[in-house]
Amino acid sequence: MKSLAELQALKQKAIENVNLRKEREDGTRVVVGMATCGIAAGARPVMTAFLEEINKRKLQNVVVEQTGCIGLCRLEPIVEIYAPGQDKVTYIKMTPEKVARIVSEHIVNGQVVSEYTIGAAGM
Amino acid sequence: MELVRSHVLICGGTGCTSSGSQTLMDEFEAKLEENGLSKEVKVIKTGCFGLCALGPIVVVYPEGSFYSRVQKEDVEEIVKEHLLKGRIVKRLVYDETVEDDGIKSLNDVNFYKKQQRVALRNCGVINPENIEEYIAVDGYQALGKVLTEMTPAEVIDTVKKSGLRGRGGGGFPTGTKWDFASKSVNEQKYVCCNADEGDPGAFMDRSVLEGDPHSVLEAMAIAGYAIGANQGYIYIRAEYPIAVKRLQIAIDQAKEYGLLGKNIFDTGFDFDIEIRLGAGAFVCGEETALMTSIEGHRGEPRPRPPFPAVKGLWEKPTILNNVETYANIPVIINRGADWFASIGTEKSKGTKVFALGGKINNTGLVEIPMGTTLREIVEEIGGGVPNGKKFKAAQTGGPSGGCIPASLIDTPIDYDSLISIGSMMGSGGLIVMDEDNCxxxxxxxxxxxxxxxxxxxxxxxxxxxxxxxxxxxxxxxxxxxxxxxxxxxxxxxxxxxxxxxxxxxxxxxxxxxxxxxxxxxxxxxxxxKKCPAGVCKALTRYSIDAEKCKGCSACSRKCPVGAISGEIKKPFVIDASKCVKCGVCMETCKFGAVVKG
Missing domain, CATH: 1.20.1440.230 (NADH-ubiquinone oxidoreductase 51kDa subunit, iron-sulphur binding domain)
Structure with missing residues (x-):
């Protein structure tokens, strides 16, 4: 170790490995429905796509969680996003292709992608 | 590419290890593999969470679900339900965290609510065998700051201003100790760490070393810089194999990363640390005996003065601090003396770790701000005395300490109040006694x-x-x-x-x-000639209350020495000359007819 800057750089790299364990009050939660219905409809690739996208952008304050059946099995895979200061947004019939747009527009810029939400399905 | 979305933290402290946490780790790895989750869920061995009574403990992030008393058979359910489908297994979650409408945060549970973890800040959070995790939580920042931005005098001044006092028992101001040693003129000085932890009821030093060994290494290097020493020794008892192993791993990693050894942070400062194993003699926790033992002699004390700061190890100026004291140092440097001094009471700053044991529901390790009352520790954090018994006294300070009776339960816990009531802080063992203790x-x-x-x-x-x-x-x-x-x-x-x-x-x-x-x-x-608690066998008499006795003969059949006789359906009698006072009759009687006194 030659300098404080070197230590800082190492810390920045290492922090990603423990970031998950912080007690968080703020930050965004991406909750993927992973009951049998969700998994059958393809929730796993959707979840992996979220993880990849979040990692690629090095977003620090976003966690991906799973949940059980929400009850609307015909609209699975369902993903709910809880962002601080915003109402919960429910996205339906998710595909890995839709994920990148949701991450960039909704999670990063705060603009809900309305056409993918449950509202757009006329419910 | 690894896309980790969840961390499974398993306690690898001595308590949970002895209740099988290593088997759990293997089982988790196997089940995750089986379910194709090993790339996205990481299993991490960590340090003590403090709630040893409920071990083995497993915490799953990001949800922060706190599973207690997890058995090997439960692992599959946690993997399949929680990790695969996201359904928290409520059956296994620490019941205090379960609420009607969901799961509440661990910080709101009685056991943790009043705690403030400073010395134990990383225990149960990081993997103690991975230096990068320590670095991620600000590890070695304090050493870097001290070496590149502060003079030794400034370091000592900061420690003095923080008001930190020795956590090993005596409560001597740490900054003053360092000051003495820095003023002793000598080419060779030493920094020692007392990890002998001889009090049979205390295990906080062990937990710090098992859960966060780097914090002690970092603090020793800081102390070395402050007093002008370049060699450190950690004196630890050989009965702490897990702690010894993790310390050695930590020392090796710190050397590999250039955080110990030659020319640290390119400042020309060298510092090295070696481990010395003790055989577990209580007296070796005394500073002069400890140093004699490090020198390779029989561990016996010598008169003071000269104090170690003048003539210590190999007759060179030496400072000796306890593990918990060191664990506080990096935080004091990082967050400032004022921050530390804002916690606690006027003369006792910061927090103290206590090992709660005896007749208490939540046996384990708790860290509280100085000045917390004994009542808060026993009744709130500790969850009270089990089986509806009454709190009688608490013993602090182990074999060197004293007891605090129930009438003084509202005493704030700090160095001076404890001394004034005839007890002492000691290393922090706190044994709770109920009315059944003599x-x-x-x-x-x-x-x-x-x-x-x-x-x-x-x-x-x-x-x-x-x-x-x-x-x-x-x-x-x-x-x-x-x-x-x-x-x-x-x-x-x-x-x-x-x-x-x-x-x-x-x-x-x-x-x-x-x-x-x-x-x-x-x-x-x-x-x-009576023992009010009924403990001292020679003074205890068992007898049968003739009015309550139904004459069922149950006690007589159970008595191992045939001391009880009588006719069925008539009151039985105990022959005191034969009775060995084992108490079996009392446990057996369904009518409460056997009385002790």
Missing amino acids: MVDIAKFFLEFTVDESCGKCTPCRIGTRRLLEILDKITKGNGTLEDIDRLEALCYHIKNASLCGLGQTAPNPVLSTLRYFRDEYIAHVVD
Whole structure:
């Protein structure tokens, strides 16, 4: 170790490995429905796509969680996003292709992608 | 590419290891593999969470679900339900965290609510065998700051201003100790760490070393810079194999990363640390005996002065601090002396870790701000005394300490209040006693320990403690007299005043404090020949209440020595001359007819 800057750089790299364990009050939660219905409809690739996208952008304050059946099995895979200061947004019939747009527009810029939400399905 | 979305933290402290946490780790790895989750869920071995009574403990992030008493058979359910489908297995979650409408945060649970983890900040959070995790939580920042931005005098000044006092028992101001050593002029100085933790009820030093070994290494290097030493020794008992192993891993990693060794942070500062194993003698926790032991001699104390800061290890200026004291240092440097001084009371700053044990629901490790009352520790954090029994006293400071009776339960816990009521902080063992504990017996128990552990170098301790034990034994057998109590008390003061080291000077404390608060129990033993708690066998009589006895003969059939006789459906009697006072009859009787007293 030659300098404080070197230590800082190492810390920045290492922090990603423990970031998950912080007690968080703020930050965004991406909750993927992973009951049998969700998994059958393809929730796993959707979840992996979220993880990849979040990692690629090095977003620090976003966690991906799973949940059980929400009850609307015909609209699975369902993903709910809880962002601080915003109402919960429910996205339906998710595909890995839709994920990148949701991450960039909704999670990063705060603009809900309305056409993918449950509202757009006329419910 | 690894896309980790969840961390499974498994406690790898001694408590949870002995209840099988290693098997759990293997099982988790196997089940995750089976379910194709091993790339997205990471299993991490970590340090003590403090709630040892409920081990083995498993915490799953990001949800922060706190699973307690997890068995191998439960792993599959956690993997399939929680990790695969996201359904928290409520059955296994620590029941205090379960609420009607979901799961509440661990920080809101009684056990953790009043705690403030400073020394234990990383225990149960990071993997102690991975230096990068320590670096991720600000590890070695303090060392970097000290070496590149501060002078040794500024470091000492910061530690002084923080008000940190030694956590090993004495409570000597750490900054002042460092100041003395820095002013001693010598080419060679040493920094030592006391990890001997001899108090049989305390295990916080072990937990810090097991859960966060780098914090101690970092602090020792800081101390080295402050006093001008470049060699450190950690004296640790060989009975702590997990701690020793993790310390060695930590030292090796720190050297590999250039955080120990030559020219740290390119500042020309060298610092190296070696481990020295102790054989577990209580006296080796005393500073001069500890240093004699590091030198390779028999662990015996020597008179002070000269103090170690002037002539310590190999006659060179040395500072010796306890593990918990060191664990506070990096935070003080990072967050500032004022921050640290804002916690605690006027003369006792910061927090203290206590090992809660005895008759208490939440056995484990708790860290509280100084000034928290004993009541808060016992009733709120500790969850009270089990089985509806009444709190009688708490023993602090182990064999060197004293007891706090129920009448003083609102005493704030800090160095000075404890001394003023005849106890001491000690290393932080806190044993809770209920109405079934006999105080004379407790004093005898601790004396047995000190008699065993007295090194024998000085007469007051070697012979005095043995005589104390003999008098106590006489009293518990019902042969004591009132003069014995006076003699006991007088002898205590002689031993306190005349002994060479801390061991002898504090050995009479358990007797003195029980005499002070529970003299009536001593008198009951001597005058009435009775043990009020029913512990001392020689003074206990079992008898059968003829009115309650239904004559069922259950007790008579269970009695191992055939001391109970009688006719069916008529009251039975116990023959006191045959009775061995095992208490089986009392446990057997369904009508509460057997009485002890």
